[in-house]
Amino acid sequence: MSAPDMQMTATLAPKADVKGLDFYYGDYRALNSISMPVYERQVTALIGPSGCGKSTFLRCFNRLHDLYPGNRYAGEIVLHPDNTNLLSAEVDPIEVRMRIGMVFQKPNPFPKSIFENVAYGLRVRGETSRRRIEEKVEQALADAALIGEVRNRMHEPAYNLSGGQQQRLCIARALATDPELLLFDEPTSALDPIATASIEELIHDLKERVTILIVTHNMQQAARVSDFTAYMYLGEMIEFGVTDELFIKPAKKQTEDYITGRFG
Amino acid sequence: MKPIDLKNQIRARKRYDALFGVLGLLALMIGVLTFCALFADMAIKGMGRVDWDFFTSFPSRHPGQAGILSAWVGSTLVMLVTAFFAVPLGVAAGVYLEEYARKNWVTDLIEINITNLAGVPSIVYGLLALGLFVYQFGFGQSILSAGLTLALLILPVVIVATREAIRSIPQAIREGSYALGATQWQTVRYHILPYSSAGILTGIIIGMARAIGETAPIITIGALTFIAFLPPAPVSAQPPFLSFEWLVSPFTVMPIQMFNWTSRPEAAFQVNAAAAGFVLVIMTLAMNGLAIWLRYRLRRNIKW
Numbered sequence: 001m002s003a004p005d006m007q008m009t010a011t012l013a014p015k016a017d018v019k020g021l022d023f024y025y026g027d028y029r030a031l032n033s034i035s036m037p038v039y040e041r042q043v044t045a046l047i048g049p050s051g052c053g054k055s056t057f058l059r060c061f062n063r064l065h066d067l068y069p070g071n072r073y074a075g076e077i078v079l080h081p082d083n084t085n086l087l088s089a090e091v092d093p094i095e096v097r098m099r100i101g102m103v104f105q106k107p108n109p110f111p112k113s114i115f116e117n118v119a120y121g122l123r124v125r126g127e128t129s130r131r132r133i134e135e136k137v138e139q140a141l142a143d144a145a146l147i148g149e150v151r152n153r154m155h156e157p158a159y160n161l162s163g164g165q166q167q168r169l170c171i172a173r174a175l176a177t178d179p180e181l182l183l184f185d186e187p188t189s190a191l192d193p194i195a196t197a198s199i200e201e202l203i204h205d206l207k208e209r210v211t212i213l214i215v216t217h218n219m220q221q222a223a224r225v226s227d228f229t230a231y232m233y234l235g236e237m238i239e240f241g242v243t244d245e246l247f248i249k250p251a252k253k254q255t256e257d258y259i260t261g262r263f264g
Numbered sequence: 265m266k267p268i269d270l271k272n273q274i275r276a277r278k279r280y281d282a283l284f285g286v287l288g289l290l291a292l293m294i295g296v297l298t299f300c301a302l303f304a305d306m307a308i309k310g311m312g313r314v315d316w317d318f319f320t321s322f323p324s325r326h327p328g329q330a331g332i333l334s335a336w337v338g339s340t341l342v343m344l345v346t347a348f349f350a351v352p353l354g355v356a357a358g359v360y361l362e363e364y365a366r367k368n369w370v371t372d373l374i375e376i377n378i379t380n381l382a383g384v385p386s387i388v389y390g391l392l393a394l395g396l397f398v399y400q401f402g403f404g405q406s407i408l409s410a411g412l413t414l415a416l417l418i419l420p421v422v423i424v425a426t427r428e429a430i431r432s433i434p435q436a437i438r439e440g441s442y443a444l445g446a447t448q449w450q451t452v453r454y455h456i457l458p459y460s461s462a463g464i465l466t467g468i469i470i471g472m473a474r475a476i477g478e479t480a481p482i483i484t485i486g487a488l489t490f491i492a493f494l495p496p497a498p499v500s501a502q503p504p505f506l507s508f509e510w511l512v513s514p515f516t517v518m519p520i521q522m523f524n525w526t527s528r529p530e531a532a533f534q535v536n537a538a539a540a541g542f543v544l545v546i547m548t549l550a551m552n553g554l555a556i557w558l559r560y561r562l563r564r565n566i567k568w
Binding site for chain 2: 101
């Protein structure tokens with residue numbers, strides 16, 4: 001990192017620290033000793049060409065790879081303030097997913113009502129008080145800038161919403177359980193430009209209260225929404241830095257080739 | 265190619281198109297018309313006998329007084345037992361295989377076996393049941409034995425239908441649930457089962473529709489062909505109110521009653537057989553209709 005980077009990061013606390021992370025699909029090594037910080041209440045973007053491992057990396061944070069056989073992690077992702085290694089065999093992936101929310105590439109609302117979609121995370125946690133669930137759902141929908149559009153149709157099926165609204169519903173669903181870190185896996189790749197703009201604005205507002213890690217294949221998006229950017233290529237972390245620095249003055253030739261469009 | 269040649273060439277190709285259309289329609293009609301003819305023949309012959317008395321009378325030596333009371337009650341009770349055992353076992357097995365089981369050679373082996381079981385002739389199930397349920401377990405020639413036999417027979421159908429229904433649920437839905445911290449059971453309970461219920465129910469009903477027409481395994485375990493009493497009622501006005509004696513009662517079922525009548529020399533009994541057949545086909549069609557309606561109702565609210 002350059003001098004101005006150091007100044008900027010000196011005041012920031014990391015929410016998570018990735019230390020020497022390797023990831024294997026069976027025998028295939030998809031991630032190669034990745035290390036980087038994720039700063040608290042900042043937006044960190046992961047960019048890189050298709051197949052570079054950015055989504056694979058993101059899915060390590062909530063142990064989603066545990067759902068499929070043959071996947072293996074090595075190294076650590078330490079979550080602060082309690083210094084829990086998310087990848088440790090002693091840590092239950094369910095606990096990890098209760099602390100870290102995720103928004104997927106294609107909006108994936110459950111085929112239930114708008115209300116039930118947002119309430120689901122609370123129900124999973126055993127919350128039974130109707131009043132508390134209603135409060136939380138309302139709050140989450142407000143935080144996801146969706147409440148105005150759905151206030152009078154909470155019990156309609158979620159698939160009646162437009163694509164952009166569905167994605168904001170998925171964000172509300174993740175927010176309802178107060179995650180410490182929110183993962184976005186190319187959240188706008190299935191959306192039109194207007195819906196994309198509203199999601200980007202939302203991400204910008206959300207960093208006041210939650211740490212965000214976002215995968216995007218769109219460099220302009222990374223430049224618009226993120227404070228920090230990491231460039232990945234072939235499962236390796238090529239460069240990590242303050243977004244403005246990385247886009248204006250990349251330290252590595254490879255990064256420069258990618259962001260200037262000469263490659264990728 | 266000149267425009268005129270092009271037109272001729274297209275016309276020549278379209279002739280084959282039309283030819284296949286005609287052949288396909290013929291093939292379809294052979295099946296449909298055969299069924300319609302059989303059904304119409306049965307309906308014309310038997311319809312005159314289908315009245316209230318036919319449903320409320322026991323079989324009799326006098327064809328004009330004979331009815332299907334013991335047969336339809338027997339069929340209904342056997343179906344109840346079949347559903348009671350086949351549904352929870354089949355659905356749980358299907359859910360386990362799709363959601364819980366590791367994909368390895370043991371699972372593959374089980375899968376192949378289930379598919380094969382669906383093709384085993386029903387008489388083989390009858391023989392198994394005769395040895396196992398009737399003698400080994402001592403259930404006798406009872407409604408319980410028959411229900412268990414048919415449950416075994418349709419178990420593969422229910423398992424396969426459950427798995428197909430579960431497989432059509434997108435992985436994104438599962439990941440969405442797990443990403444919120446749900447356990448495997450919560451995901452099954454709140455997502456997998458509700459979203460696959462239409463397909464599962466359809467499978468169950470189609471399996472039941474098959475079971476209700478089964479004759480061979482029921483004869484093998486020794487259903488009576490002439491029975492002039494009903495099993496003890498399951499509920500009564502006196503304590504203990506509920507009785508399970510009917511489970512071990514002798515019984516007959518619709519197809520056996522039909523079979524019995526067709527083997528009588530008197531022509532009037534043939535009419536009775538046609539009437540019973542008509543009722544049985546209507547019962548089966550009604551079950552299939554119910555399956556279609558349920559599928560429509562349950563799928564209306566499920567989209568991804």
